[in-house]
Structure formats: C-alpha cells, structure tokens
Amino acid sequence: MSEEILSRTLAPGLSSIKDFSFRHVEKMQLDNGIPVYFLNAGVQDVVKVELIFRNPTFDVQHPLMHSAANRLMSEGTSQHSAQQLAEMVDYFGSYYETEQSADYCSVVLHSLNKHLGNTLPVIHEIITDAAYPEKELSVYQQNNKQRLTVENEKVGSIARRKFSEIIFGPNHPYGYFTKPEDYDKVSRAGLLAFHRSHYVSDHCTILLSGKVDKETIALVNRIFGKKDWMKGNGMEGTVPGQQTSPVKINYIERNNAIQSAIRIGRPMFNKTHADYAGMQVLNTILGGYFGSRLMKNIREDKGYTYGIGSAVASMMHGGYFFIASEVGAEVCSPALEEVYKEIDILRREPVPEDELQMVKNYMLGSFLKSIDGAFNLADRWKGIMFYNLEYDYYDRFINTVTNITPTELMMLAQKYLAKESLNELVVGKK
Amino acid sequence: MISFNKTKLSNGLTVIVHEDQSTPLATINILYKVGARDEDPDKTGFAHLFEHLMFGGSVNIPEYDGPLQLAGGDNNAFTNNDVTNYYLTLPAQNLTTGFWLESDRMMSLAFSPKSLEVQRQVVIEEFKQRYLNQPYGDVGLLLRPLSYKVHPYQWSTIGKEISHIENASLEDVKKFFFKYYCPDNAIMCVAGNVKSEEVFKMAEEWFGEIRRSFHDERKYPVEPLQTEKRVMTVEREIPFDSLYRSYHSSSRFDKEYYAEDLMTDVLSAGKSSRLYNSLVKDKKLFSEINCYGSGSFDKGTVIAEGKLVKGVTMKKAEEALDEEIQKIMNAPVTEAELTRVKNKIESTMVFSEIDLSGRALNLAFAEYMGDAGLINTEVERYRQVTASDITSRANEIFRETNCSTLYYLSKK
Numbered sequence: 014m015s016e017e018i019l020s021r022t023l024a025p026g027l028s029s030i031k032d033f034s035f036r037h038v039e040k041m042q043l044d045n046g047i048p049v050y051f052l053n054a055g056v057q058d059v060v061k062v063e064l065i066f067r068n069p070t071f072d073v074q075h076p077l078m079h080s081a082a083n084r085l086m087s088e089g090t091s092q093h094s095a096q097q098l099a100e101m102v103d104y105f106g107s108y109y110e111t112e113q114s115a116d117y118c119s120v121v122l123h124s125l126n127k128h129l130g131n132t133l134p135v136i137h138e139i140i141t142d143a144a145y146p147e148k149e150l151s152v153y154q155q156n157n158k159q160r161l162t163v164e165n166e167k168v169g170s171i172a173r174r175k176f177s178e179i180i181f182g183p184n185h186p187y188g189y190f191t192k193p194e195d196y197d198k199v200s201r202a203g204l205l206a207f208h209r210s211h212y213v214s215d216h217c218t219i220l221l222s223g224k225v226d227k228e229t230i231a232l233v234n235r236i237f238g239k240k241d242w243m244k245g246n247g248m249e250g251t252v253p254g255q256q257t258s259p260v261k262i263n264y265i266e267r268n269n270a271i272q273s274a275i276r277i278g279r280p281m282f283n284k285t286h287a288d289y290a291g292m293q294v295l296n297t298i299l300g301g302y303f304g305s306r307l308m309k310n311i312r313e314d315k316g317y318t319y320g321i322g323s324a325v326a327s328m329m330h331g332g333y334f335f336i337a338s339e340v341g342a343e344v345c346s347p348a349l350e351e352v353y354k355e356i357d358i359l360r361r362e363p364v365p366e367d368e369l370q371m372v373k374n375y376m377l378g379s380f381l382k383s384i385d386g387a388f389n390l391a392d393r394w395k396g397i398m399f400y401n402l403e404y405d406y407y408d409r410f411i412n413t414v415t416n417i418t419p420t421e422l423m424m425l426a427q428k429y430l431a432k433e434s435l436n437e438l439v440v441g442k443k
Numbered sequence: 444m445i446s447f448n449k450t451k452l453s454n455g456l457t458v459i460v461h462e463d464q465s466t467p468l469a470t471i472n473i474l475y476k477v478g479a480r481d482e483d484p485d486k487t488g489f490a491h492l493f494e495h496l497m498f499g500g501s502v503n504i505p506e507y508d509g510p511l512q513l514a515g516g517d518n519n520a521f522t523n524n525d526v527t528n529y530y531l532t533l534p535a536q537n538l539t540t541g542f543w544l545e546s547d548r549m550m551s552l553a554f555s556p557k558s559l560e561v562q563r564q565v566v567i568e569e570f571k572q573r574y575l576n577q578p579y580g581d582v583g584l585l586l587r588p589l590s591y592k593v594h595p596y597q598w599s600t601i602g603k604e605i606s607h608i609e610n611a612s613l614e615d616v617k618k619f620f621f622k623y624y625c626p627d628n629a630i631m632c633v634a635g636n637v638k639s640e641e642v643f644k645m646a647e648e649w650f651g652e653i654r655r656s657f658h659d660e661r662k663y664p665v666e667p668l669q670t671e672k673r674v675m676t677v678e679r680e681i682p683f684d685s686l687y688r689s690y691h692s693s694s695r696f697d698k699e700y701y702a703e704d705l706m707t708d709v710l711s712a713g714k715s716s717r718l719y720n721s722l723v724k725d726k727k728l729f730s731e732i733n734c735y736g737s738g739s740f741d742k743g744t745v746i747a748e749g750k751l752v753k754g755v756t757m758k759k760a761e762e763a764l765d766e767e768i769q770k771i772m773n774a775p776v777t778e779a780e781l782t783r784v785k786n787k788i789e790s791t792m793v794f795s796e797i798d799l800s801g802r803a804l805n806l807a808f809a810e811y812m813g814d815a816g817l818i819n820t821e822v823e824r825y826r827q828v829t830a831s832d833i834t835s836r837a838n839e840i841f842r843e844t845n846c847s848t849l850y851y852l853s854k855k
Contacts, residue, residue: 019648021503021547024510025539032467056465057793087714095724099714104779106786108713125790152723155752156730162682163750166578269680272568272576303517304508316564319572339572371513378515381534385466386797 030377033411035384037404038220038394041230043238045214050394054387055224058126061388062133062233063220064140065119067399069211070251071186074198081153081199082207083111083118088149090142095149098135107132109139115187116329116399126224129232137236140212145204158193168267169339172274172440179263179436180280180333182256187328213245218398222391252330255280263438273345273441277352278335279434283327285400290413291425292334296325297372298364298422299355300336304371306355307336315351317344329399334429345443356435359426363419376414444819445796447632447806448639450646454655455627458646459806459815461634463799469535469635472803473545474811476630477623478525479602480595480663480741488602491522492566492611493619497529499558501548514540522600525740526811530800535636539645546649549629552620559613566608570601578681582748582851589675589847590689590744594666625656630810634803663741666691673847678854683730684757686764687849688747690840695738696812701824702832703736703840707745708784709776709833710734710767715783718749721767727752728760745840757850772837775830788825 038050068079087109088095102109105128112119120140124132164170174190181188219237221229257280267273282289293301300307300323307321321338340348364372383389397406447461482489497520498507511518516533531541574580583599591597602608631650633642669691693699711718711734722729732749747768751760795801809817839845 021543021550024504024513025537025543027514027540028536030467030515030534030536057797059790059793059797096715096720100779100783103713103715103787104783106783106788106790108787108790123790123794125793149724152727155727156723159683159730159750159753163578166680166682168576270576272571302512304512312565313561316561316568319565319569339568339576341568341571371509374515375512375517378512378534379517381467381515382532385468385799388797 027374029374030381033377033380033384033407035393036390038391043214043219043234045238045240045243047214047217047219047237049219049221049230049233050391050398051221051225051230052387052391052394053225054222054390058224060124060126060129060221060223060225060229061391062122062124062136063119063395064136064237065117065218065220066212066216067117068115068186071189071253073184073189075203076189076191077195077199078203078207079118079211080113082204082211083113083120085145085149085153085204086120086143086208086212087111087139088153089144089146090138091144092138092142095146098139101135102132105131109136126229129229133232133236141242143208143212145201145208147201150199150201150204154196154199158196161191161193168270168272168274168440171265172276172337172438175263175265175440176276176278176335176436176438179258179260179438180255180278181331182258185253185255187331210245214240214243216245220391220395222387255331258436261433261436263436264443265438265440267441270342270441272339273342273439273443275338275340275345275349275352276335276438277349277435278333279429279436281325281332281334281429283329283332283400284397284406285402288425288429289325289327290410291417291421292325292429293410294372294376294414294417295359295422295425296323296334297376298368299323299359302372302375304375306358307338307352310355311338311340311348311351315344315347317341317348317351342442345439345441349437349439349443353432356426356430356432360423360430363423366419369419369422373414377411380411380414445802445806447815448643449810449815450643452626452647452651454651454653455625456646456650456653457630457810458643459630459632459810460637460639460642461632461802461806462637462639463634463802464636466635466799467535468532468799469538469541469633469637470530470532470800470803471538471541471545472528472530472632472634472800472807473549474630474632474804474807475527475529475624476628476811477527478523479598479600480524481623481661482595482598484595484598485607486611486615487598487604487607488566488600489607489611489615489619490527491600491602492562492608493616494520494522494527494529495562495566496552496558496616497548499555499562500553501544502551502553504544504547505553507544507548510540511544516541524596524600528804528807530804532800538633538637542645542649545631546653549624549626549650550653552616554613554617556613559611559616563608563611566601567605570605570608574599574601578679579685579851582685582687582849585675585677586687586689586746586847586849589673589849590669590691591666593664594741595663596666596739596741596743622656626650626653627655630807632803632807632810632815634806635799666742669847670844672843674850675848676850676852678852681851681853683753684751684853685851686749686751686757686760687851689847689849690745690747690845692736692743692745692840694742695740698824699836700736700738702828702836703745704738705781705784705788705825705828706771706833706836707734707736708787709780710771712784712787717771718764718767722749722760722763726763728755728763732764757852768837768841772834772841775834778830781828781830781833785825785828789822792822
C-alpha cells in the first residue's frame, strides 16, 4: 500500500489477472479398463466420487427410461431396501445423489475420506445390483406425476420446457416435453433390462476430486475395478437431427397469470465451434451478468422484471441461445420490444470500448473463480471430456475473451442474432 | 479448524480476517445487523427493498456494479428477518476496489429518486414472481401471522403487502440508512489471499472515518406464549391439498436449539428420515414432506409441511403425521439415528467450508452470535445433545396449543 491520501471519487488502480494456469486432472485406468480422472487438491479431508454413464439412444416411446433407471437405482437392491441404503451412507455423514442431465447420468458420492471405505461399497451395490422394487417404482410414479402437475402451474417452468421443444423438436432428447402420463410407461421389467445392459464398467467413467491419495485410488480400484460387470450391449448414444419449429411466434395463454414468462432464442452450435467463445462474450454483454444490457434496460431502468438473463447452452449434440425472463403481464409487450431493440443495437453498433473492457475483466474474474478449489477444477475437465476437447480449449477461451474486438462482436451479432432467426415464446398474458 | 484474526475499529466496526493463500481470490462479506424484524408494522418489506437500493450508487460512486465488474469481481446480497448480508468476490490483487465500494456505501448512499422508483417496481415484480404467481407461493404470508401476533416475525422479508413497498418514500430510506447502516452495526469479514495486518490497515483507512450511529438498544416485542390451537383454511387454484404446521420453538442463541435441530433432522433430513419413510414411502399419504426449524435470532418456529397425495383425506394425512410426532415425543430416538444426524451435521459443515465465501459468511454470522470462534466449536455443541434432550424438546414443541395449522386446499 502506498502512503498517498486515498481518493473516494477515483477508482483505485487495477491490476489485470495474468496467470490463468490451473491444475489438470491426472488419468489412470482401473483393472477393468474404467478411465479414472482425478484431481488431488483438497485442503479438507473430503472426496467427491462421480460415476458417469453417457446416455444411450433416446427412445421416444420410453422417454423417461434412462432418467428413471438412474434415479431409482438407489431405491433398493437385492440385499437392502432404499431406507437401509440411505442409512448406510447417512450414518457416516456422507451423501449421494443421482444426477440426470441431457448427455449423461451419474451417481455422485460426497464422503469424508476417513469413511470412504464404508460408503463406497454402498455405491457399488447400488450401481451393480439395483432391484427396482415395484413398491418404490409406484411411489416414484405417483409423486413425480404430482410434481409435474404442480410444475405445469408455473409459467416459468412451462416456458423452459416448451422452449426446448421448439428449438430441438418434440422427438429429440433435448426437446422432449415430459407429460405426467409418461411416468406410467416406466415398468420394472423395462428398468431391469435397461440397467443390466447399460450400467456396466465398459460404459463408466470415474471422476475423483478433493483429497485423492494413493489409498483412495486403490480403494476405488478394489471396489469398481473388478471384471465382473464389464459387458453391456455396447449401445452408444446416437441422436436424431434437430428439428426446430418453423413457427417463430409462440404463445401459451394463461388467463390467471400476473406475470408472463418470456423466451427468445435460436438453435446454436456447442463449445466445439470456433465462434463459441466469441458468442459467450456477446452473450455476456447482452444478458450474461448483472450489469448486462438486458438487466440495465429491462430491470434497472424500466422495472419490468425481477430478473432477465441470457445464455448459450452447450450440449454434446447441439446447443441453443436463449433469453429468459418473467415480466409483469401488463408490460409483456413493451418488454419484448425492448429485448429486440437490444439485440438490434448489438447488430448495428460496435460495443463501446469501456463496456467491453468491463465485460472482459468480469469474465476473466469469473474464470478465476471457476478454477478455485478441487471440485471446480474437476468440473473444468467434466465440461470438456465428452466433447473430445483438450485443456487447450480453455487457452483459446481466455485468448478470445482477452482479444476480441467490437467489430468482431458486431459481426457475430449480425451472423447469429438476426431477428428472423429467433423463436419467441410467451407463457401467460400479453 | 478455520483460523482467523479479529479487531475492532474505534467506530465500532468489527473486522475479521481469514487467510487462505491457496486461492487467487478474496471475498469481502459485510453483515449488517438489520432485518425485517426491525421494520415498522406499517412499512414492512423495507429492509429487503433497502438491500436493492444499496446497489443504486453511493455518495462518491455513481454505480456500484460497474467498477466491481471492471475489477473482475461480482457480488450479491440477501435479507432475512434478522440480518442483511452483502458479499463480493474478486481477484485478490484488486481487493482495494472492494474496500472503496463497500466503505463508500456504508458512508452514505446517493439517495437517487430514480433508483428508488425503479427498485420499488423491481421488488414488486419479485413479490409477484416468488409469492403470488407461484402455486403455494403465499403460504409464508399466511402462516407467519398465524404464529406470531406481536413479534415482527409475523411478516415475511418481502413484506406484508405490495402497498407497503409502493408507499416507501425517500425520507423513509434516509432514516433507515442512517439508523442501521453504520460501522457499529456491522461485521466485516475479509477472506482469501490476503494478509491480516494489511487488511486491518486498509479497514482503518477506508472505514475508520465513518460515523458511528446514535446507538439504540433495540427491543423486540416478546411473543406471548400461545395457549390455544390455531387453525386457518384457505382455498386456492392449486392441484393438490397441502398441510402446514408451525410450532413455536427456541432461538438460534438458545442451547435448546441444537437438540431441536437434530430432532427435525431425525424427522425429515434425507432418505433415511422418519417422516419420509413412513408417510411418503410406506403409507403413501404425502408426495413430499418436510420438517425444519427457522433458526431465527428471536424465538423461532419449527415448521412441518407436506403435500398430500391426490385422493388422500386431510384427516388421514394428519393422523399419520401425528402418529410420527407422538413417537418422537414418547420414545427416545435410537443411538443409530442420533449418531447419523450428528455425523451429517459435521460433514455438512466441512462441505460448507470448502467455498471461500461460505467461510466468510459463517465467520461473520458466528461473530454476530457472540464470537467468530464459535464456528470451530459448533460441532461439539451438537455432539453433546442426548436422546433425552431431543425427547424433551419434542414434548415442549409439539403441543397442540403451541401449534398453528394452515390447511391449504385445492379449489375444486
């Protein structure tokens, strides 16, 4: 600190972030060939174990198959009931979750290192010996139908799911709009058959983060490295082509709505595309952070909404760009108009240098946060491994964020954000 | 074990520093000891509206977010019934920017009429989005005044009604600011790649000259002991009937709190819990059920809430819930249950300490409870709870005359 008198009217000097290097995962294989990526960077004595299985081919006749199979895996094995399994892990202060995403399903265990020897075998039992008891299946069906019925009362929830359908098409795994009756199509026999062919070591990838020492890895190998659960039917996920709705303006009326949910967007490439990083910058300017143009205009100037944002979503087989908000029903039309106006400005006017500098610094600061701590570091690998990208993806990202110019951004906006290319959805009143 | 250093400036600002040289980041967490319980009953929602105004520019800095984003940082805040908490994270080398921004808005806001006008509208949209335009969204607005007749916990942080927010004036804003936003009513915790001595010096430079407040000894009206069973029934356009019960309980500062917290965990934390297994899984009466304590600074509540499975009568659902409640009142929890919920508390704490901003918040919060060092002994207080402590708390809390019930029914 210098001894000069501090000024309250002038911002303190800033130093730019120079070092974006971060720890990479190390790689090894279990005895049965399961690839293991691990990141040993823990201060606390905790470890996170993720067993990841890529989603198989989507079957529109059984749209819930892989998510139900994953979620219900922990609801009983041939040895233990759902409650017993939960107790066996909870007792050691650990917890597990089953996670379902567009491209893969996983079972995730958070455990204190000292208890891993007790908790990991439970996860093994769940993955290799799931029994899918009828009783648990019926509770799952009943309660999820109810949950979905409640979700269908929320304009934001309908908009989110309906917009995916508009972008990807009703038969696409990313676009399928789940209906309550879909839960009735899940059967125990179907789940068992699916489980036996899908949850095998040949389909499994393991990610370890936190405090991962030699013993941790040896333990994982002892429990998951056996050769008795290797072969499935080798189904690799194939995905049908995207069928974006030709209808540009979509409206679902809800008479009792006091707010309307808005979505505006279009199909877009995923993170393997050369323009992806540039689009991230453009998106941040438009709606990707608190100081974005959409927030400034529609929330901070007009007060039409509690929040508005935009994002470029990347999945393995595609992606999309979208703007999302819930606005007062009576101001829905002016809000839409302002959104289009902001997009148009990006297409017509170069971003001022000072605004661009702020966005760049903000994004680089966010990146720094995203590489802080073992779990975040493991997520950086998870974010690229199924795209067949390497860590230089992040170098290119940093490079683009640092060097992109206002002209390049304007060209991206002209290329990808033409009004006629955008789909619009309003759920509520307008 | 989380290490920290602590000092107090002459104007009353408490400064805590937690050093962690393994991160390139720094966090500033400032907890103001003001929440919705400090509001006038005719001007509710004010503490929360105020939180929004704290981003509308301060005396020397026209805009809060821009300079922080330029420094590579970001921030957020939350308000509850007891506190308002602000936090920012940025690359550690730009820490001074954080001190500049936070000290200026503690010194004085810009009090711009435009900011008030817009934030009033934003908060009204928040009111609609979270409380009115959501199925079951207004439950808190109904249940609180049923439980509390005198204490300000009778209203939610969003406020009793939209009109209170509409009527907020710039005069109200100024009064509120100079009463509560002052160094002797705040706790600052700086965490990350920083040095304690440097932070203390910067704190003195940036915050040292800020006025103390006139100091009031705040007294909150004490909620009289509830002596009668309270019931309210409403009908709404919702698909499934729901049941809500609110029981008066202890405060976060009471030693009874620990037994109560473990009690609600035995009842409903996770898939091994009693209510979930009995009422959702075995009897299939509820599609979801939950029981938790408010953990508030004045006497709080334990809430039990559940959505009924379609076709199940309220009577049947309630009887089954009461049966479980009777069980925990009449027999001690098992050793296995007790160990399980204690171990879970311990690991939850370890996991919450992984995140830098989580550590900063926990330290500031513990300091408000008496001493930042409590963060390192909290697990011990849970470890000391016995099965009979839990039985005794269950009998104290789950009395009929201590209960307010809300039947939230589907209009059909």
